Amino acid sequence: MIETFHFGRRAALLAGVAAIAFAYVVPASAQTPKDTVVMAKQIDDIISMDPGESFEFSGSEAVTNIYDRLIRFDLADVSKLYGSLAESWSVGADGKTYTIKLKPGIKFHSGNPVTSEDVVYSFTRAVTLNKSPGFILTQFGFNKDNVKDRIKAVDATTVTMTVEKPFAPTFFYYCLTSTVASILDSKLVKANEKDGDFGNAWLKTNSAGSGPYKLVSWKASESYTLQANDAWFRGKPANKRVVVRHVSEPASQRLLLEKGDVDFARNLTKDQLEAIRKNDAVQVMQGRKGSILYLGLNQKNANLKKPEVREALKWLTDYDALEANIVRGTYVQHQAFLPVGFLGALSDRPYKYDVAKAKALLAKAGLADGFSVTMDTRNNSPIIDIAQALQAQWGKAGVKLEIIPGDGRQTLTKYRARNHDIYIGAWGPDYQDPHTNAETFAINENNAEDAKSKTLAWRNAWDIPEMTKKTSALVLEKDAKKREAGYLEIQKEHQKTSPFVIMFQQVEVVAHRKGVEGFILGPSFDNNFYYNIAKK
Amino acid sequence: MTAMSFARSGVRVVFTVALTFLGLLLVTFLIGRVVPIDPVLAAVGDRAPAEVYERVRLELGLDKPLWEQFWIYLTKVLTGDFGSSVLTSNKVIDDIFRVFPATLELATVATLIGVSVGIPAGVIAAVNQGKWQDQVVRVLGLVGYSIPVFWLGLMGLLLFYAKLGLVAGPGRQGVAFEDLIEPITGVVLLDSAIQGEWEVFRDAFSHVILPAAVLGYFSLAYISRMTRSFMIEQLRQEYIVTARVKGLSERRVVWRHALGNVLVPLLTVIALSYANLLEGSVLTETVFAWPGLGQYITNSLLSADMNAVLGGTIMVGVIFIGINMLTDVLYRLVDPRAK
Known part of the structure; x- marks a missing residue:
């Protein structure tokens, strides 16, 4: 009797403690703060917040919300440029000297005014550091020795820039819209320079811009936090704070979004997107991105080198089925190297699934019974799923595809060394000018192993002296209309003959809470803007 | 004499530890170099032009022979310089001090859960050998062993976070609570308690409890099985019979006398499972967006970021040793014979 009484009292005590602990654990509130925007996103690709160094998708997006540039392009119509920090821009009669005039009265976050000195410093810095994105500027002939003669401040609001050759002006202007051409607060950066590093170490985790946000913190593979700049010259941002958290697992992103603990989930898969459509509290928005999904056929492989085989594989790919079953909502069909949204993009899609035609082509190539070939495949969705579907589709014509799965950097290492048969992957443009993709897909200056310029054409050992010449000439074409026509023509030929099976163009899909509106999705990651996001 | 032998054993310990670390580093280094991933890629990305690529390759010292690279690394480590991570561009040592507290926090709470449930469960199973209590504990243990942690974590989130709303979701802290406290130890539970920020503590606790329970379930399964078999062995001993004959209550016999003797071997079991958790658990960390050591080392390895991998390996080595x-030391405290 006494024993059970004791036991009962102890049990009651335990239950009480458990109940208290339980009540304690229950989270206080599932809502995110009203003036704070919270995103769940994969951001482990960021290596720096320095605009002179940042070149990754996630990094560019963060940087573009912190720094202004001289000019930007209209997101609805890329052919229209407008001045951001610049009031006017023009090129001299020689086609080499550009004059840029700044708008007056704009200030950096620090309160320092934006002057021509800052523009000169920012460009000198990017060119001298010459990190990964540095080539976007150095391709115009700037280097650390000549930059001080070629980029000069005329007065407090005027800068002149002299490029090497009379390039197409649109080419230069589009390059000025890229991340590496961001304008930095030279006084602040200089104060944080160490051993002549142009403040690179400091800028990795700090900011010195004039844009809609300043950087509060960046913790690698964990989160970054931005604080609104209420004095931004284009108007006060609609929110106070943006917190982007690294959540690598898409299923976890989905749970956080549906629960209301984040306002945006950025990396949901096709299945998850379909599932959340049932949830009334969540909406989906999308925008085309420049990234292209393609197969690269190595011309060192004797079978793949045959023109009939290259064409056959283009007919053997079931674009409709791949889109419907694997990538719907995240990619749309596209078969040319310039993505829609670029000057001169070709939207023709001549190829469709036609096994008979492919078989005939293979027979013509002396491979009536098909052949065996390998494909280096990154071990993640949707790449691996597409590879498996291709395996089945190509099998119909006797092409035996062996998939070699690997980690992303592993397959890339092999691709760069030209040790693959077929590589399946994505290519995103480096800047908004057509030359970026034209150069990599249609220029191969030297097909030797030790070539200096290793474009995608080189990686697939595609030796094309004629096309190289034609494509290179277009960067000097002054007439924008003629330039556009030139790219269209090259893409048509490329579509027929190239060892690239171009399949899709990326669509970025963002899931967000209903009532959290205003996220601007541009045609590239460095044109995704937060300043308009408001919560109702 | 005793001072001499003490010194000698001290030297031996230091020598063994040094040799262990050297071996550990050498093997990790070689594995890192055999992995078919280009470390320069992690540093400059796929788009960098040839001259940038080449410059960084030289900066990383990758043009030198393998043994020389290892030697350079080793001499730097001996002066306390672990180099910088290519991926995060921070000093490796800073990175590790940033990610390790997260893992420490998770592993400690998990082990507490595993011990506080696992030992009693094991004792109950042993006392009721073959009865339903034993079967329940056995099945629970088996389930804990065989369910993939990844799945268990997601299901846990779905049930306790999404459906019931009992705990907080993935992440270490709620957004509203981030950066509110000074990082002293880096362990949020501890820092918030020290500073008396109980709201922050509560938030952190509601974030850690689910991943810790998932991990704790695994150590629980192991600890309860081991406790059970140790206990069964003890309960057969003569001193137990003597104790019973003396008329001690059954509770005292089991929980004081038998369990007291089991604690020593159990300590090793608990320590090993704790050490395993401290290495970081990649899958749990991924599902729960927990920025810990496991994710850090895995990410680094997949980018061939060798400084970070080696730094992480040393950390794991330090933990184990x-x-x-x-x-x-604890042995000596618990077991009076081991003096």
Whole structure:
């Protein structure tokens, strides 16, 4: 009797403690703060917040919300440029000297005014550091020795820039819209320079811009936090704070979004997107991105080198089925190297699934019974799923595809060394000018192993002296209309003959809470803007 | 004489530890170099032009022969310089001090859960050998062993976070609570308690409890099985019979006398499972967006970021050796014979 009484009292005590602990654990509130925007996103690709160094998708997006540039392009119509920090821009009669005039009265976050000195410093810095994105500027002939003669401040609001050759002006202007051409607060950066590093170490985790946000913190593979700049010259941002958290697992992103603990989930898969459509509290928005999904056929492989085989594989790919079953909502069909949204993009899609035609082509190539070939495949969705579907589709014509799965950097290492048969992957443009993709897909200056310029054409050992010449000439074409026509023509030929099976163009899909509106999705990651996001 | 032998054993310990670390580093280094991933890629990305690529390759010292690279690394480590991570561009040592507290926090709470449930469960199973209580504990243990942690974590989130709303979701802290406290130890539970920020503590606790329970379930399964078999062995001993004959209550016999003797071998079991958790658990960390050591080392390895991988390996080595030594000390405290 006494024993059970004791036991009962102890049990009651335990239950009480458990109940208290339980009540304690229950989270206080599932809502995110009203003036704070919270995103769940994969951001482990960021290596720096320095605009002179940042070149990754996630990094560019963060940087573009912190720094202004001289000019930007209209997101609805890329052919229209407008001045951001610049009031006017023009090129001299020689086609080499550009004059840029700044708008007056704009200030950096620090309160320092934006002057021509800052523009000169920012460009000198990017060119001298010459990190990964540095080539976007150095391709115009700037280097650390000549930059001080070629980029000069005329007065407090005027800068002149002299490029090497009379390039197409649109080419230069589009390059000025890229991340590496961001304008930095030279006084602040200089104060944080160490051993002549142009403040690179400091800028990795700090900011010195004039844009809609300043950087509060960046913790690698964990989160970054931005604080609104209420004095931004284009108007006060609609929110106070943006917190982007690294959540690598898409299923976890989905749970956080549906629960209301984040306002945006950025990396949901096709299945998850379909599932959340049932949830009334969540909406989906999308925008085309420049990234292209393609197969690269190595011309060192004797079978793949045959023109009939290259064409056959283009007919053997079931674009409709791949889109419907694997990538719907995240990619749309596209078969040319310039993505829609670029000057001169070709939207023709001549190829469709036609096994008979492919078989005939293979027979013509002396491979009536098909052949065996390998494909280096990154071990993640949707790449691996597409590879498996291709395996089945190509099998119909006797092409035996062996998939070699690997980690992303592993397959890339092999691709760069030209040790693959077929590589399946994505290519995103480096800047908004057509030359970026034209150069990599249609220029191969030297097909030797030790070539200096290793474009995608080189990686697939595609030796094309004629096309190289034609494509290179277009960067000097002054007439924008003629330039556009030139790219269209090259893409048509490329579509027929190239060892690239171009399949899709990326669509970025963002899931967000209903009532959290205003996220601007541009045609590239460095044109995704937060300043308009408001919560109702 | 005793001072001499003490010194001698001290030297031996230092020598063994040094040799262990050297071996550990050498093997990790070689594995890192055999992995078919280009480390320069992690540093400059796929788009960098040839001259940038080449410059960084030289900066990383990758043009030198393998043994020389290892030697350079080793001499730097001996002066306390672990180099910088290519991926995060921070000093490796800073990175590790940033990610390790997250893992420490998770592993400690998980082990507490595993011990506080696992030992009683094991004792109950042993006392009721073959009865339903034993079967329940057995099945629970088996389930804990065989369910993939990844799945268990997601299901846990779905049920306790999404459906019931009992705990907080993935992440270490709620957004509203981030950066509110000074990082002293880096362990949020501890820092918030020290500073008396109980709201922050509560938020952190509601974030850690689910991943810790998932991990704790695994150590629980192991600990309860081991406790059960140790206990069954003890309960057969003569001193137990003597104790019963003396008329001690059954509770005292089991929980004081038998369990007291089991604690020593159990300590090793607990220490090992704790050490395993401290290495970081990649899958749990991924599902729960927990920025810990496991994710850090895995990410680094997949980018061939060798400084970070080696730094992480040293950390894991320090944990294992440290916990082993700590267990030795605890042994002496718990077991009066081991003097």
